[in-house]
Amino acid sequence: MSTDVKRVITTLAALLLTALTTATATAADGATPSAGQRIATALRTSPVYVDEAYADAVPPTRQRQLADRIRRTGLPIKVVLTPLTKGDAFDGDSEVLAGIVRDRFPDQRELIVITTDSEFPDSLEGYEWPADSHQARDAVAATGFLDEMRDSGLADLTAKAVDLVAEGKGAQRYEEATRDLGGSSPPAESGSKSGSESGSGSGSGMTGWWLFLAVPALALTVLVTRAALLRSRRPSPAVPQLVFATARAADEAQVRRRAESEILALGEATQAADAAATPGLQQALDAYAAAGTVLDEARGLPDLAGALALAQEGRDALTGSPGLPLCFFNPLHGRADLRTGWRPLGRRDRLDVAVCQECADALRNRRAPEVLTDTDENGRTVPYFEVPAGRSAWAASGYGSLMPTSAGLSRTR
Numbered sequence: 001m002s003t004d005v006k007r008v009i010t011t012l013a014a015l016l017l018t019a020l021t022t023a024t025a026t027a028a029d030g031a032t033p034s035a036g037q038r039i040a041t042a043l044r045t046s047p048v049y050v051d052e053a054y055a056d057a058v059p060p061t062r063q064r065q066l067a068d069r070i071r072r073t074g075l076p077i078k079v080v081l082t083p084l085t086k087g088d089a090f091d092g093d094s095e096v097l098a099g100i101v102r103d104r105f106p107d108q109r110e111l112i113v114i115t116t117d118s119e120f121p122d123s124l125e126g127y128e129w130p131a132d133s134h135q136a137r138d139a140v141a142a143t144g145f146l147d148e149m150r151d152s153g154l155a156d157l158t159a160k161a162v163d164l165v166a167e168g169k170g171a172q173r174y175e176e177a178t179r180d181l182g183g184s185s186p187p188a189e190s191g192s193k194s195g196s197e198s199g200s201g202s203g204s205g206m207t208g209w210w211l212f213l214a215v216p217a218l219a220l221t222v223l224v225t226r227a228a229l230l231r232s233r234r235p236s237p238a239v240p241q242l243v244f245a246t247a248r249a250a251d252e253a254q255v256r257r258r259a260e261s262e263i264l265a266l267g268e269a270t271q272a273a274d275a276a277a278t279p280g281l282q283q284a285l286d287a288y289a290a291a292g293t294v295l296d297e298a299r300g301l302p303d304l305a306g307a308l309a310l311a312q313e314g315r316d317a318l319t320g321s322p323g324l325p326l327c328f329f330n331p332l333h334g335r336a337d338l339r340t341g342w343r344p345l346g347r348r349d350r351l352d353v354a355v356c357q358e359c360a361d362a363l364r365n366r367r368a369p370e371v372l373t374d375t376d377e378n379g380r381t382v383p384y385f386e387v388p389a390g391r392s393a394w395a396a397s398g399y400g401s402l403m404p405t406s407a408g409l410s411r412t413r
Contacts, residue, residue, distance in 0.1 A: 035082075035089035035090070036089065036090075036101070036103075036104060037104070039082070039104075040104035040105070043078050043080070043104075046063070046067045047066075047077055047079060048063045048067045048070070048078075048081075049079065049080045049082070050063055050082075051082035053083050054081050054116075054154060057154040057155060058081060058155045066155070066162065069162050069163075073162065073165070075112060076110050076112055077112045077113075077162060078111065078112070078114070079158055079162075080097060080098075080113065081154065082097070082115075082116060084097065084115075084118035092118050093118055094116065094118040094125045095125075097118075098113040098115055098125070098127040101113050109129075109130065110129065111128070111129045112126065112127070112128045112129075112134060112165060114126050114127075114158065114162070114165070115127070123144065123154060123343070124140050124144065124158065125140060125141070126138075126139060134165055134170070135168060135169065135170030136170060138170035138174040139164035139167070139170030139173060139174070140164070140165065140170070141170075141366050142164060142170060142173040142174035142176075142177045142178075143160045143164060144343060145177035145341070146160070146177050150341065150349075150350040151349060151350065178364050180340060180341075252300065252304065255304045255308075256295070259295050259308050260295065262312075263292055263295060263307065263311050266284070266311050266318075267288050269315070269318055270314070278320070279320060280316075280318060280319075280320055283408060284317040284318045286408070286410040287310045287313040287314030287408070287409070287410040288310075288314050289410070290310050290409070290410040291310035291311045291410075294306050295307040300374070302372060302374045302384050305326070305399065306331075306393070306394050306399065306409070308331060309325065309331055309399045309409055312326060312335065313325075313400070313408060314410075323335060324337070324338070324339065325354050325398075325399055325400025325401055326354075326399045326400065327359055328353035328354050328359075328385075328401040328402075329355060329356075329359045329369040329371045329372070330356075330359070330369065330370050331372060331399045333358060333359065334356060335356070336355050336356055336401070337356050337360065338354070339352055339355070339401075340352075340355055340360060340363065341353075342355075342363070344385070351398075353398060353401040353402070354401045355369070358370075371383045371385075372384045374392065374394075374395075375387075376388075
């Protein structure tokens with residue numbers, strides 16, 4: 001290496017050291033700590049961190065009980081309950097949050113982090129380093145599917161998650177809890193979400209980099225690599241608070257033509273029906289009239305989906321054998337194949353909803369189903385069921401999932 005190159009490297013290293021020293025001094029002089037720093041500082045005192053937004057759901061008394069419960073397990077469990085929203089300090093990603101917590105405890109080789117779930121369907125997620133030896137990921141995920149936790153609040157859910165992690169049978173518990181969703185549970189991902197993915201460990205190829213790169217360049221490379229790893233671990237972009245964005249780009253004109261065709265076919269079927277032999281004819285006529293009105297006044301996909309739901313209700317009334325309604329999460333998926341329990345994020349109650357097989361598979365695999373979206377009162381794009389029920393008949397009824405079969409969507413219009 002030439003003398004000039006050595007001088008450049010030395011100068012760059014000095015500049016980097018100066019910058020780091022200045023940043024450290026600024027923080028020491030009272031700069032506002034980051035969200036990750038605040039959480040880590042709190043976790044050094046107690047294994048449970050609860051954001052003030054969840055203070056009512058997990059009050060100080062319950063926090064102390066959770067901390068005692070964790071200590072009795074003897075496991076390195078940290079609980080972080082904080083709202084996660086796209087664009088926040090963790091980009092609304094529970095995995096990023098867990099990774100940052102992990103990086104704040106570099107001397108702690110083993111760590112289990114239980115966090116609020118930024119995605120779907122339940123309110124908690126589990127992460128473990130250096131490997132999933134306690135099956136924390138499956139144990140925490142299973143909590144949200146247990147019948148016994150149907151009406152439980154966040155504090156009880158967290159306590160149960162701690163117990164299941166301590167039990168060490170997470171994969172078995174998850175498989176048992178999700179059997180009613182149909183299909184078989186996927187095998188546990190080897191090394192999934194472990195320390196090797198956190199971007200904080202050292203690799204066998206590091207020595208080669210030291211041979212060819214200067215210290216400042218290497219430091220920058222590590223930072224860029226860590227950011228890339230965090231992005232690569234992240235699932236597809238999600239709608240704020242719960243779920244993946246639906247196929248809003250679907251051709252509304254195509255859906256409208258489909259609705260027109262189905263309503264027209266329903267009208268022809270009602271005209272051809274024998275009133276004496278068709279007890280449900282009046283309900284079919286009501287559904288036909290309501291579907292036509294909804295189609296005429298439709299403002300977008302949610303209303304067009306409503307017209308399709310009403311057309312199906314009319315057909316079922318004619319045959320006298322009503323089946324399941326359209327898929328709760330996205331009625332454009334068609335008629336549901338089964339019913340399952342689902343707890344909306346931030347709610348204590350568990351809903352019984354009708355879902356198509358695609359959405360059931362997503363739930364079973366801890367993925368967010370594709371959800372039909374709508375616009376709330378603040379102009380934000382949200383899952384349609386998050387629009388206040390008073391403003392949306394579809395949010396109130398879940399396109400038929402949230403109401404008795406005998407009620408009929410046409411009677412809610």
